[in-house]
Amino acid sequence: MLRALARLAKGNVLTEREDQYLPARSGVWAGGTEEVCADPAWGPAFRHGAPMEVFAIRTFLGENEMRPTVWLGWSKAQSAPKAA
Structure with missing residues (x-):
């Protein structure tokens, strides 16, 4: 989850159709960005x-549960060079 939050902070959210995903090591967190006020x-x-922008997680999808187009975006994100 820490890696997913770091990707969110960098704006690395995969968008496919009208859905959003945060890449994780073994899949994606499916959900969407929302603006919320602090309690x-x-x-x-x-x-x-x-107000704060948060990523509201709805579910986790493993590699074999993603639509092919989401899997493509996820696999590209996994192969991208990592910042030191």
């Missing part, structure tokens, strides 16, 4: 905070 119950630091 004031989280404490004083969050009471007047700006």
